[in-house]
Amino acid sequence: MAAENVLVLVVLVAAAAGAAAWRRLAPGSFWFCVGFPVRWAWVFATWPKVAAGCKLSRKRNRLRWSLEVVPLVSTSASTSYTQRRKVRTVAVDKAPRFGLPRPTSLGWRVGVRLHDGQVPADYQAAAERLAHAWGVHSVRVLPDKPGRVVLVVNRVDPLTDVTASPETGELLTVRPGMLETGMPWIMDLKVMPHWLNAGATQSGKSTLVNAIIRGLAPQPIALVGFDLKGGVELTPYAPRLSALATTRAGSVRLLDGLVSILEDRMTLCRTAGARNVWQLPEEIRPVPVVVLVDEVAELFLMADKSEKDEVAKTATGLLRVAQLGRAFAVYLIVSGQRIGSDLGPGVTALRSQLSGRVCHRVNDPETANMTLGDLDPAALDAARAIPAETPGVAIVAGQDGTWSRARTVLITEDEAEHAAKTFAHLTPAWSDLIRSLTGPRATVDDPAVHPPRAA
Numbered sequence: 081m082a083a084e085n086v087l088v089l090v091v092l093v094a095a096a097a098g099a100a101a102w103r104r105l106a107p108g109s110f111w112f113c114v115g116f117p118v119r120w121a122w123v124f125a126t127w128p129k130v131a132a133g134c135k136l137s138r139k140r141n142r143l144r145w146s147l148e149v150v151p152l153v154s155t156s157a158s159t160s161y162t163q164r165r166k167v168r169t170v171a172v173d174k175a176p177r178f179g180l181p182r183p184t185s186l187g188w189r190v191g192v193r194l195h196d197g198q199v200p201a202d203y204q205a206a207a208e209r210l211a212h213a214w215g216v217h218s219v220r221v222l223p224d225k226p227g228r229v230v231l232v233v234n235r236v237d238p239l240t241d242v243t244a245s246p247e248t249g250e251l252l253t254v255r256p257g258m259l260e261t262g263m264p265w266i267m268d269l270k271v272m273p274h275w276l277n278a279g280a281t282q283s284g285k286s287t288l289v290n291a292i293i294r295g296l297a298p299q300p301i302a303l304v305g306f307d308l309k310g311g312v313e314l315t316p317y318a319p320r321l322s323a324l325a326t327t328r329a330g331s332v333r334l335l336d337g338l339v340s341i342l343e344d345r346m347t348l349c350r351t352a353g354a355r356n357v358w359q360l361p362e363e364i365r366p367v368p369v370v371v372l373v374d375e376v377a378e379l380f381l382m383a384d385k386s387e388k389d390e391v392a393k394t395a396t397g398l399l400r401v402a403q404l405g406r407a408f409a410v411y412l413i414v415s416g417q418r419i420g421s422d423l424g425p426g427v428t429a430l431r432s433q434l435s436g437r438v439c440h441r442v443n444d445p446e447t448a449n450m451t452l453g454d455l456d457p458a459a460l461d462a463a464r465a466i467p468a469e470t471p472g473v474a475i476v477a478g479q480d481g482t483w484s485r486a487r488t489v490l491i492t493e494d495e496a497e498h499a500a501k502t503f504a505h506l507t508p509a510w511s512d513l514i515r516s517l518t519g520p521r522a523t524v525d526d527p528a529v530h531p532p533r534a535a
């Protein structure tokens with residue numbers, strides 16, 4: 081008997097050691113084969129209790145056997161009792177029903193059927209409680225079809241260490257980082273032409289711009305910059321910039337140039353019977369232009385009334401570029417710490433044209449509101465919850481109202497500068513960009529907006 085016990089013990093120890101080694105050496109397959117089934121069995125078994133604790137259950141009347149105490153004999157001195165079984169209606173907690181769970185490398189996804197009267201917001205409100213009850217990093221609630229939500233559960237934060245190359249090899253597409261789902265974060269300017277990149281100081285805005293420059297530099301496109309903080313942010317990338325404005329007057333001239341490029345492309349498309357430049361034959365298709373604006377507030381701030389005209393011209397120019405850019409391949413990436421309405425109506429109008437939104441950690445609720453406020457309120461809460469210790473983490477939202485937590489890959493200024501120098505030979509000259517494609521034009525090539533070319 082003792083020998084059998086020892087044998088069982090040895091087998092158990094060997095199995096535990098094998099499982100530990102498997103988990104260490106191949107955590108992915110261990111999770112799918114062992115970790116997830118065990119975890120799900122526990123989640124399923126404790127769901128009624130967890131759902132009741134998170135106030136997601138509903139009371140339902142059910143027939144139950146119950147024991148009833150009935151007096152039998154009663155004398156003046158004592159009463160004796162007996163118990164009788166009886167079926168009666170009792171109110172019980174009924175947890176919402178799960179669909180079939182699907183394991184993912186980061187956790188699992190499972191559909192949940194809503195009880196009558198419930199809405200997805202009830203589950204969003206309970207998401208944090210669910211995460212604590214299940215001991216996981218986060219629970220995201222995605223609306224599915226009517227009457228159903230999908231819970232996306234992440235055991236760990238996939239954004240603690242992001243490694244990705246911003247280059248995708250596809251025109252006007254970059255991969256600036258990773259989404260919370262573990263999927264790459266893809267920024268495709270052909271689909272989402274204009275982006276707003278907001279965040280407090282040290283939140284990761286410049287790193288995102290670095291990643292975009294790193295991803296776009298090897299592509300056959302033109303990059304143009306506006307940097308009214310004296311050019312300190314964008315000047316290092318001058319070799320890959322076709323033009324850079326560092327003063328207000330320079331900005332007005334550069335915007336004039338961009339608007340004339342757009343008008344010219346419009347005429348070209350009209351003459352060729354095309355709705356946009358992508359319908360033009362490749363030989364005459366103009367080069368796409370990506371416009372990087374650093375600290376947009378600087379373009380709208382007025383020191384005194386004398387600047388009023390220039391600010392108005394800048395606002396109109398930017399708005400025109402945003403409105404016409406999609407069809408004529410001029411794309412805007414606007415960064416800023418503050419995008420509040422106090423900067424004037426021009427900012428609000430511009431914001432409505434920037435359908436791609438990236439909201440890093442923000443200091444003032446108004447900037448978060450301006451960046452994400454017209455989307456899902458849960459996105460706003462998620463942006464406000466970004467801690468200062470995780471620069472580069474942002475809420476990324478698109479036109480369709482969907483949003484995601486994401487983190488930029490850390491591309492330093494040196495790396496972006498190196499890319500700008502390496503691919504400097506791909507930089508179209510500003511004079512070539514503004515040379516009329518359709519006939520003589522009054523716009524002249526203004527050297528004031530040219531960046532100093534690095535040797």
Ligand SMILES: Nc1ncnc2c1ncn2[C@@H]1O[C@H](COP(=O)(O)OP(=O)(O)OP(=O)(O)O)[C@@H](O)[C@H]1O
Nearest residue numbers: 280281282283284285286287471472487488489490
């Ligand atoms: N994805 C990331 N991973 C790790 N560190 C990051 C990431 N993004 C940014 N950082 C770090 O955070 C710091 C601030 O980043 P960054 O300069 O991009 O912020 P910013 O919003 O542009 O700040 P400012 O407005 O002051 O220029 C930098 O030291 C950078 O290295």
